[in-house]
Amino acid sequence: MLNETKEILVIGASGKTGRRLVRRLRGAGERVRAASRSGEVRFDWTQPTTWLRAVAGASAVYLIAPADPAAANDFVSQAVQSGVGRFVALSGRGIDKIDQDFSPSMVGAEQAVRDSGVEWTIIRANNFNQNFDEDLWHQPLIDGRLALPMGATPEPFVDAQDIADVAAALLTENGHHGQVYDLSGPHALTFAEAVTTIAKAAGRSVQYVELTPEQYRTELLAEGYSADDATALNAMFAGMRAGYLAQPTDAVRRILGRDPIDFDTYVARAATAGAWQ
Template sequence: MKNTKILVLGSNGKTGRRVVEILEKTGTIEIRPGSRNAKIPFDWEKPETWEKVLEDIHSVYITFQPDLAIPSATASIQEFSLLATKCGVQKIVLLSGRGEKEAQLCEEIVKQNAKNWTIVRAGWFSQNFSESFFLEPILAGIVALPRTEALEPFTDADDIAEVVALSLLDDKHNGQTYELTGPELLTFELAVNEIANASGRKISFQGISLAEYILMLRDYQVPEDNIWLVNYLFKEVLDGRNSNITSDIEKVLGRKAKRFSAYAQETAETGIWNI
């Protein structure tokens, strides 16, 4: 794939940034970052920016913000995937939401419109505790969340990015749907306990109702789009449908998926959870 150009949408995000780093190490791939602040800007809410960023692109990694579950996602994915194929894109790799029926509608759109495709499904990222909305309460020393009984196979963004990069680079992954999980099931409380142990900090966990959690997010002036998404995930997705693990990471990478405890230890060493 010498001189191949790959467009990475969400190049500053949790998986996009890591995919860019992996592709750069090959030394043979030209990467075009897709973000509002890139040299060639890209904005999901401004379709007029799409065609320019697709010029001379062989493959595209799609991450959709804030999530494929939002009502406008299907129309955006339909329009973008059609345009990408029209512009000569040979492969689309889509990051999809595990257990999200709305995301699966977007998967079908990509399958219909792309010349070649790979679907990569994932649920809750381990990095949500260090690079997203769970970081602030961890720093405050108290995490209050609903659905305390829910078991989730938290998936490391490094593992996801490696699967995505290989899917972009190797045609043997064309036409495959990979469902990625960590190697164990944990409640949110157990995950927080792992972080407390790794960081040497006292972090308490409190179970609250979803209604209380939504009110708390509004008190902290969290944007309504984010609140809608959190409500959707806790109400619709954390109902047990994802409380199982798969071996797809091992199947693609030839090694076990990263355990949450390993993520917690590695992340604690960066100092991100220090007060």
């Protein structure tokens, strides 16, 4: 049982999942430290001097992976010494099957919490809905062309709000120690279908273009992505094309007792908020 008078440290608190998690936890009356480089609590993975102050007094931590896997290990050790008794780490679905090029950082963060000697739970999420309005695929949609090497394999995109709600439950409820949860949305759809849905709701003309992995790499490099990022993204799409992430899971329903948010609901809300205007 965690000391309920203590605080929860949310790393990446200004990001897609962290922002929603902070709101959810505070809404439930939890005491939260919202941490990032620019956040209420200053925390920088590249500056270990910021770690201890951020974590001192916290009993539980929401961990999103640092670029450097060694940093996750060092931070987790410090956090445990400082009294943290529970970690919830965000990772990617299929990480155990996809080529290691995909994300050494998430592999490292998973290992760090598994080795922590205290309670840990890992969330392995499908691609987020919010990648279409807050991240990687937003600008291409605005530009009218989303081009990916995905083929016809469907993806059960998961909503960042569902990840936040699940993380809040795992951080505050008992019974999840040592669990790895694959989190998806309720239905799988192709990227072509996702683009059609968004284009219709946004009232824009957007084209989905199928690329070969080589063409995708060339486009990423031309857009300014690093060679490592291009390799990682191609590894991710290879795993997705292979179908490792394609089946919807029931984890959101099992943990929260409600259905996950479906893609149409996400699109309607984001379009109303002006995401693609």
